Amino acid sequence: MRSVNAVIPEKKVMLQSPAIKPARNLYLQLLSPQSISIILSALFCLLISLLFFARGTTQALPATVSSTPPAVIHTDPRAVIHADPPAPLQGSPTTAAIVQRTLPAPIYPFPRDVRQQVGVLERYHRFFFGGNPAQQEIALTFDDGPYPPYTGEILAVLKKYNVKASFFDIGHHIAEHPELVKQEFDEGHTVAIHSWNHVYLTGYSPAGVDEQINNTSVLLKKTIGIQPKFFRPPYGAYNTTVLTEANKLGLTTFLWNDVASDWLRPGVTVISSRIINAARNGSIVLLHDGDGDHYNAVASREQTVQALPTIIITLKARGYRFVTLDQLVADMHA
Ligand SMILES: [Zn+2]
Secondary structure, three states: OHHHHHHHHHHHHHHHOOOOOOHHHHHHHHOOHHHHHHHHHHHHHHHHHHHHHHHHHHHHHHHHHHHOOOOOOOOOHHHOOOOOOOOOOOOOHHHHHHHHOOOOOOOOOOOOOHHHHHHHHHHOOOEEOOOOOOOOEEEEEEEEEOOOOHHHHHHHHHHHOOOOOEEEEOHHHHHHOHHHHHHHHHOOOEEEEOOOOOOOHHHOOHHHHHHHHHHHHHHHHHHHOOOOOEEOOHHHOOOHHHHHHHHHHOOEEEOOOEEOOHHHOOOHHHHHHHHHHHOOOOEEEEEEOOOOOOOOOOOOOHHHHHHHHHHHHHHHHOOOEEOOHHHHHHHHHO
């Protein structure tokens, strides 16, 4: 009895004392029905949580994608933007359309010297005096509009002879006559940036150049629905600041190599003969549908309008085809 009595209190002490817990007793506790049910419940909860997490993750992906605004895909061929360095677009029309939406990345490193900058930009097809000399094609370009009534009259001549051309528009004129810009675009012509108010950009800081270009670009995009990607500095005046900003913004800069000084109104025949005599493969012809220098006074572009049919008829008869600047860039690869 004594020995039994001695054992029982000893067992009680061992079980009741938190200070001394041999592993064997912990093991026994874990194997108790209550403990097993608690562990099973915890495992069940963990499993349910994991399932919810996994379900939430798989649902979150499509939710994220669908919350993105639907992509605006422009199927208009004028939206074609060459890659950098330029390469023909490949793949399905959808793939091509997505690629077309992106302006080229800035060229880097970009030299500091203006002549080196032109050289680099030309190699990447981001700066043009003229197009591909192997192509019997000519790009007519009209600057300083939109400008009634001459822009409408020029559009009518182009339509009559089924010719596509390009327009370098001025921001404040776009604000005044957005319907003419829409008409230029809707009738298949390339619409591009010519600054906001026709200043010499060479006298501006980088921020000032950006402002002149970007304000025009934003308004053009709002007007025609696609991102303009071509640019011509007023007066053809450029320096390192202008070219650096054009490169940074992903714009392609166009000068010209066939000009008649039509803005000086030298006479209809003088304008047409000058343009025709200077025409060659890949010519970029500079003409004017508007006036960059005056906000309010109307400078007549009637001589340019009247010279245009002779220019078109004569050069077509010589085997030239007229192309937009988009086409001229694309034909650099032809
Ligand atoms: Zn101009």
